[in-house]
Amino acid sequence: MSTPSKQRSYHHGDLRQALVRSALEILSEAGVAGLSLRAAARRAQVSAMAPYRHFADKEALLAAVAEYGFRELAARLTVANAAAADPRAGLGALGVAYVLFAREQPSLFKLMFGPMIEQKSGHPDLDEAGGACFDALRQAVAAAKFFDGDSDAGDVALACWSLVHGLSALIVDGRLAEYDPGPAEAVAMRLTRLLSDSLAALGDKKSDGAGPNSQQHPARRARSAKINSIAD
Numbered sequence: 001m002s003t004p005s006k007q008r009s010y011h012h013g014d015l016r017q018a019l020v021r022s023a024l025e026i027l028s029e030a031g032v033a034g035l036s037l038r039a040a041a042r043r044a045q046v047s048a049m050a051p052y053r054h055f056a057d058k059e060a061l062l063a064a065v066a067e068y069g070f071r072e073l074a075a076r077l078t079v080a081n082a083a084a085a086d087p088r089a090g091l092g093a094l095g096v097a098y099v100l101f102a103r104e105q106p107s108l109f110k111l112m113f114g115p116m117i118e119q120k121s122g123h124p125d126l127d128e129a130g131g132a133c134f135d136a137l138r139q140a141v142a143a144a145k146f147f148d149g150d151s152d153a154g155d156v157a158l159a160c161w162s163l164v165h166g167l168s169a170l171i172v173d174g175r176l177a178e179y180d181p182g183p184a185e186a187v188a189m190r191l192t193r194l195l196s197d198s199l200a201a202l203g204d205k206k207s208d209g210a211g212p213n214s215q216q217h218p219a220r221r222a223r224s225a226k227i228n229s230i231a232d
Contacts, residue, residue: 011149014034016054016064018044027107032116037061062116063123068130069108077136087143088196094140095164096185102168103184109172137161140191144196146203156199156215163195164188 022043026035037051037058043048055061080097084090088151102109111117120126134157141157170176171184180187 015044015046015050018046019051019054019061020068022063023061024068024108027065027111031107032062032111035062035065046067059119060123062111062178063120063126065108066112066117067123067126067129068127069105069112070133072157073098073112074132074136075127076101077133077140081136081140087140087145088200089159091140091144092189092192092196094137094158096188098164099168099171099184099188103171104147106172109168134161144199146199147206148203160192162196163191167191 019040022034022040024045026039034059037055038048040061041048041051051061055064076097077094080093081090084093117123117126137160138153138157141153141160146152146156167176167188170179176184176187
């Protein structure tokens with residue numbers, strides 16, 4: 001009598017999570033090209049038909065993996081921001097964390113933002129997870145308070161995202177070394193600081209020209225008060 005195969009006798013308590021973990025392992029080893037429902041089932045040691053209990057097709061599995069990536073990224077951004085000394089430093093730390101995530105998980109990063117998932121809008125959990133990342137960025141921008149009011153907040157968030165995502169893409173595609181051979185973290189720190197300093201200077205300039213009743217940066221208010229006292 002033949003012994004039952006390991007796959008047939010295997011029982012899994014959380015099949016969906018096991019398949020996502022297996023898919024992540026395959027993704028890191030072989031990229032999206034090596035990832036399929038059958039390959040994930042083989043890695044999770046379940047039958048070839050078992051994944052269909054949770055995933056209608058390969059795209060559904062890819063969406064679940066990308067969702068995991070966005071939730072992991074959002075968690076990293078939140079932790080980095082919270083650990084910083086002040087809100088503007090927190091925004092820079094958030095940007096560095098974004099870049100380091102891409103460097104450490106290049107295949108996952110490509111899946112999250114690339115065209116492999118054709119119908120992203122058809123996966124509500126993926127949409128929600130992606131939105132959580134941008135919400136973390138928007139909240140960090142709001143806390144940094146580069147400008148009075150919130151009319152510029154959307155553009156500032158988009159500028160920050162464009163910087164760190166573009167830098168991440170250069171790193172993932174192996175292009176950064178052509179222009180800057182330094183460590184990715186050091187480059188990310190320099191560029192996020194440059195953007196933050198530029199935004200701060202622009203915010204101060206706009207405050208100076210907004211009229212006597214506008215809210216100024218604390219340092220500029222102090223200088224203005226000193227000048228006024230001397231004039232009096």
